[in-house]
Amino acid sequence: MSDYKYLLLERDLPKSWYNVIPDLPAPLAPPLNPATGQPADPASLEAIFPHALIEQEVSGAPSVPIPEPVLDVLRLWRPTPLHRAYRLEKALGTPAKIFYKNEGVSPAGSHKPNTSVPQAYYNRQAGMKRLATETGAGQWGSALALACQIFGMECMVYMVKCSYFQKPHRRTMMECWGAKCIPSPSDQTQAGRKVLADDPECPGSLGIAISEAVEDAATHKDTNYSLGSVLNHVLLHQTVIGQEALAQLKLADAFPDIVVGCCGGGSNFAGLAFPFVPLKASGKKIRLIAVEPTACPTMTKGLYAYDFGDKSGMTPLLKMDTLGHDFIPAGIHAGGLRYHGMAPLVSLLHREGVIEAISYPQLECFEAAITFARAEGIIVAPETSHAVACVLDEARKAKEEGKEKTILFNLSGHGHFDMAAYEKYLAGELTDYEYPQEKIKEALAHLPKA
Numbered sequence: 421m422s423d424y425k426y427l428l429l430e431r432d433l434p435k436s437w438y439n440v441i442p443d444l445p446a447p448l449a450p451p452l453n454p455a456t457g458q459p460a461d462p463a464s465l466e467a468i469f470p471h472a473l474i475e476q477e478v479s480g481a482p483s484v485p486i487p488e489p490v491l492d493v494l495r496l497w498r499p500t501p502l503h504r505a506y507r508l509e510k511a512l513g514t515p516a517k518i519f520y521k522n523e524g525v526s527p528a529g530s531h532k533p534n535t536s537v538p539q540a541y542y543n544r545q546a547g548m549k550r551l552a553t554e555t556g557a558g559q560w561g562s563a564l565a566l567a568c569q570i571f572g573m574e575c576m577v578y579m580v581k582c583s584y585f586q587k588p589h590r591r592t593m594m595e596c597w598g599a600k601c602i603p604s605p606s607d608q609t610q611a612g613r614k615v616l617a618d619d620p621e622c623p624g625s626l627g628i629a630i631s632e633a634v635e636d637a638a639t640h641k642d643t644n645y646s647l648g649s650v651l652n653h654v655l656l657h658q659t660v661i662g663q664e665a666l667a668q669l670k671l672a673d674a675f676p677d678i679v680v681g682c683c684g685g686g687s688n689f690a691g692l693a694f695p696f697v698p699l700k701a702s703g704k705k706i707r708l709i710a711v712e713p714t715a716c717p718t719m720t721k722g723l724y725a726y727d728f729g730d731k732s733g734m735t736p737l738l739k740m741d742t743l744g745h746d747f748i749p750a751g752i753h754a755g756g757l758r759y760h761g762m763a764p765l766v767s768l769l770h771r772e773g774v775i776e777a778i779s780y781p782q783l784e785c786f787e788a789a790i791t792f793a794r795a796e797g798i799i800v801a802p803e804t805s806h807a808v809a810c811v812l813d814e815a816r817k818a819k820e821e822g823k824e825k826t827i828l829f830n831l832s833g834h835g836h837f838d839m840a841a842y843e844k845y846l847a848g849e850l851t852d853y854e855y856p857q858e859k860i861k862e863a864l865a866h867l868p869k870a
């Protein structure tokens with residue numbers, strides 16, 4: 421009998437994070453200070469981040485040790501299982517071997533606690549009492565709420581308003597872990613009040629919520645800011661996923677031809693794919709595919725340019741694939757994939773041709789998620805369904821070509837809080853949305869001059 425799951429023991433948990441920076445094919449453009457246009461002084465970030473995380477942000481070390489107290493928390497649900505999707509392969513009639521890493525088994529239901537836990541730990545070590553953050557669909561807010569609870573900190577979450585009302589249970593989850601969660605734009609910050617004055621009905625965006633959380637951190641001495649994706653240190657923390665997967669594939673006596681992950685800010689994709697980058701550089705034939713929604717086509721239709729990370733221009737400028745910081749996304753259901761930018765590390769690897777980007781419309785993604793649920797049992801998050809859609813495509817191609825390809829993807833989270841979205845899909849009430857080219861042009865016209 422063949423195995424459905426490849427499991428590691430708790431003591432097999434990676435003891436360090438893999439840093440892709442020394443393995444990049446071209447130098448990473450530094451963050452810029454928007455006022456001077458010069459490289460941002462890392463020390464200027466100390467108003468909102470602890471020193472240890474700033475150090476990780478700029479580190480050129482090939483790996484970074486994971487502190488023992490962080491490992492001790494990760495052990496609550498890690499190592500996560502690597503599954504072989506035999507039943508899906510059979511349903512598709514494909515000769516492809518399909519593997520997936522199940523990050524939905526964490527207490528918050530996604531990969532995000534892999535970084536919220538070390539972030540809360542380092543902030544606590546630095547004497548912080550409170551963390552402020554933004555959340556889109558609520559996955560990051562709940563992951564940070566969990567981590568703050570574990571390390572005895574307060575947690576303040578600004579949740580994008582349209583999601584706040586679409587997903588009330590995520591807020592309750594955050595409250596169970598002791599966090600405070602309010603809809604953004606809010607009247608609690610200058611940034612929020614400014615947006616509300618212009619448009620009281622504004623549905624919010626991650627860019628706006630980030631402005632609010634950064635302002636909260638900058639104006640409270642006991643509070644730091646915490647980001648759930650995009651930044652180098654966040655991607656670094658997620659590399660436990662790919663390192664475990666490599667060990668588990670060895671147990672399965674397999675190696676992937678294709679590695680797939682959905683992409684919002686890039687962290688779960690990077691977490692799985694980055695440990696494969698040096699193997700690819702040394703000659704292994706692997707395609708690394710990042711999947712985004714057609715409604716938020718950051719890599720497939722955006723520009724590689726310096727832009728702000730937030731709406732009101734409070735963050736340093738990052739060189740990344742971007743749709744412009746004014747971008748207000750359509751209310752598609754993959755809330756976690758609606759950020760205007762992309763991680764600078766993922767963007768650079770995309771521009772250098774190390775990774776590929778592709779976009780899928782939401783109906784095809786939900787259809788793929790249903791196929792997956794009926795074969796494998798797991799109902800994935802709408803974000804994750806984008807990776808699934810791409811995997812089904814590649815598995816069907818393998819069938820047409822009669823090739824026995826091996827495909828690995830990241831099941832970044834379960835969709836148990838997304839039943840309203842599935843309900844709409846099953847009732848035929850969802851439509852596709854392609855972000856109009858004119859709107860992209862308009863937002864890109866407002867890029868900061870760097």
Ligand SMILES: *Cc1c(COP(=O)(O)O)cnc(C)c1O
Pocket residue numbers: 530531532559560648649650682683684685686687688689756757801803804832833834
């Ligand atoms: C947040 C989230 C994403 C998107 O964020 P990345 O940083 O691109 O990984 C994808 N899947 C799930 C389940 C999420 O919660």
